[in-house]
Amino acid sequence: MTFVPELEAPSMTVAEMTEVWTSAFGTAHLGAHDDFFDCGGHSLTAARISQQIEVLTGVRLPALAVFDNPTPAGLTQVVNRTLQHTAGRS
Template sequence: MTIAENATAADTTALLVAVYQESLGTPGLDEHSDFYEAGGDSLTAFQITARLHEALGVEIPVALVFAYPSPADLAAVVESDFGRV
């Protein structure tokens, strides 16, 4: 499934929160949690983008995880750049 198929910005944010929680091993993270403050590193960023590729069917550059460190910020970029096709 691509982002397009019945996805909303809220769905993308919820997906990113779940991916961050799983990848960082921190179940209490929310959409405003910071990747760096939660202990994120380059390996974790690659895990996040790999999981997003599996879930969304699009390649998300790992640099976006560093540039937009919260799930909400990254979701906004993913929606805008990779949108609902």
């Protein structure tokens, strides 16, 4: 029997998520705990964030997930839980 080590589930860092948000808002910098709504976020911004997350990670989140998790730190947790769940099914 051959031992195959478990592969770690891929993950997204808060810094990577913050870059996604910075790009979506077209601003110089956002922090990990900046609020989506306080930054002027709306449905099109949420769609841009969701689309970029899918490009980077393969995770398809509805734009509503951004509304429910309105900080880069919070949304990173959602993406990473989804990645872990997906990896666990492989």
